[in-house]
Amino acid sequence: MSSLFIKNPEKIRRWNIAGNFILAGAGIAVASPFLWVLFASFKSGSQLNNPTLIAFTPNLENWKIVLNSGIFQSALRSAAVGIITVSIAIIVGSMGAYSISRYKTGGSATRFGILAAQVLPPAVLVFPLLDLAYRLRVNGTLTSVIAAHLSLVLPVVTWFLIGFFDAAPKEVEEQALVDGLSRFQAFRKVVLPQVGPGIGASAIFGFVVSWNDLFYALILAPGNAATLPVRIAGFNTFRGVELGAMSAAILVSVIPVLIASFFIQRHLVRGISGGAVKF
Amino acid sequence: MSSVVLKQVEKAYGPVLAVRGIDLVIPDGKFVVLVGPSGCGKTTTLRMIAGLESVTSGSIFIGDKDVTNLEPKDRDISMVFQNYALYPHLSVAENIAFPLLARGANRTDIQPRIDEVAAALSISQLLNRKPKELSGGQQQRVAIGRAIARSPRVFLFDEPLSNLDAKLRVEMRTELLRLQRELSTTAIYVTHDQEEAMTLSDIMVVMRDGLIRQMGKPDDIYENPVDTFVAEFVGSPKMNMITGKLEGNRFASPTGVVTNIQSSNHHNVIIGIRPEDVLISGDVANGMAGRIEIIELLGPRAIVTVKCSNQRITAVVEMAHLLGLTEGLEVGVNLREGRVHIFSVEDGIRITS
DSSP states (O other), X not given: OGGGGOOOHHHHHHHHHHXXXXXXXXXXXXXXXXXXXXXXXXXXXXXXXXXXXXXXXXOOXXXXXXXXXXXXXXXXXXXXXXXXXXXXXXXXXXXXXXXXXXXXXXXXXXXXXXXXXXXXXXXXXXXXXXXXXXXXXXXXXXXXXXXXXXXXXXXXXXXXXXXXXXHSOHHHHHHHHHTTOOHHHHIIIIIHHHTHHHHHHHHHHHHHHHHHOOHHHHXXXXXXXXXXXXXXXXXXXXXXXXXXXXHHHHHHHHHHXXXXXXXXXXXXXXXXXXXXXXX | OOOEEEEEEEEEETTEEEEEEEEEEEOTTOXXXXXXXXXXXXXXXXXXXXXXXXXXXXXXXXXXXXXXXXOGGGSOEEEEOTTOOOOTTSOHHHHHHHHHXXXXXXXXXXXXXXXXXXXXTTOGGGTTSOGGGSOHHHHHHHHHHHHHHSOOSEEEEESTXXXXXXXXXXXXXXXXXXXXXXXXXXEEEEESOHHHHHXXXXXXXXXXXXXXXXXXXXHHHHHSOSBHHHHHHSSSSOOEEEEEEEETTEEEOTTSOEEEOOOOOOSEEEEEEOGGGEEEESOTTSSEEEEXXXXXXXXXXXXXXXXXXXXXXXXXXXXXXXXXXOTTOEEEEEEOTTOOEEEETTTOBEEEO
């Protein structure tokens, strides 16, 4: 019987080689747009007309334009918007998710309907938000952008965390109550640490959503409060798309996210799968 | 250290009454075991004492203090859960320190206490580990360590030994008993295992359907069960129950059991006889005739199932008396004099012994 399970080593080796080829192909497919953007950022106007041109003398003209365009201020603004959005979403969302998980707040309608707003196209929400921003005199500021981003990020973070709270054993929390903590202390000191991976994963997810958003930022805060995607879109001028400069700007936007995900990818996967088990 | 008093405590989940008016007085320093089949309300009762479950009506006192509506943290109790409920993100030392720190103790002040507790439970070498790196038995010790680190007024145990393997369970049972005797802190312990209840309890409380059926010293309950439920629930192997008619001193069952019992003259009764009070002899003429069906060896004794006419009777036979008995052998069966329990057929209540 056992011979059934012993595989021919030669066969295994061949499969491994084939597998590596497939992986390499997939890797190239994913990496090639990045490489294209990377090359484009060092090309001159005429070279850009030839997308397949690989051997050329790089010039830094595009980068000079981008670095003088206030892109770092925009990146800082995007980072601030992302961090504030995520902080609020985690604080509010974790408490909301805990309440929905433990006390069935709002019944199953809340539990599963919380993502309903995600079905709406952003265009439906943006004009009410713009009107509100005018009335509150926060139009053109990052406050309005953060509010808009919360409408995207908060429901997702909450929904995502419900599964993590479901998975945290109730007895541990009850033990904390008996051991001398109040309900809120037990939540903060005992329950939250158990859903740490979920909080990490949803924070990263929320940050990326906020960091990449163009639509809300473009309408609610153009001009002096432009975030990074708005700044990138700005290279689409009335004279045409400044492809080289835009490529350089895209790299500025992508690189921090790439670096961050390289360091946290393991936690991210663990966090996502940890929650997924419960759904 | 405190007494615990329950006065007409009820718990309703919607229309369902899980606990139906319990009165219970637990004297200071006693080890009380609530025992019963699942769904009898024993865990709900314990959780109400802990404050983890609200009380529908009635009141609970710990010492002189009415704790009915107090938060768990204000009741001055310790609890050990079935799944140990260790804080997964904290080390063993931090787990043990938790109840002390939560009540505002200073980290450096409590170190000697943690070392002392760890030594008492032989877990000193585990202090820096995380709970997931421990075996079930070790986790159990940590949970107990955490419970005794502070000196609470009452210990609450919710089936703490159920997740352990049989051998470890018996070891921990002894250890728990030793600890409680040393600390002489009032302990309330919930289990569905009657053997655990018998060995641990100063006072045993047998529950069924949200009510207390009988409470008292375990040997009293074993000797004088109030009804057929308690009689069958307590003791292993369980008491033999035979329904039949009692006329004068002669008992006869439809299954063919006929024996003499000294008793008043009730008509329809259930008689109960503990397996160790069933006497088996190789002499067929001695008592009722029966045939040995199965012999299960336990070591120093054996469980022998005998069939007398159409009635199966379980007997526990000491090894010394087992010689010559084999499966299929015809034997004589006697019920030890004065050891037959008599219950009413209608409601199962004990009539006389």
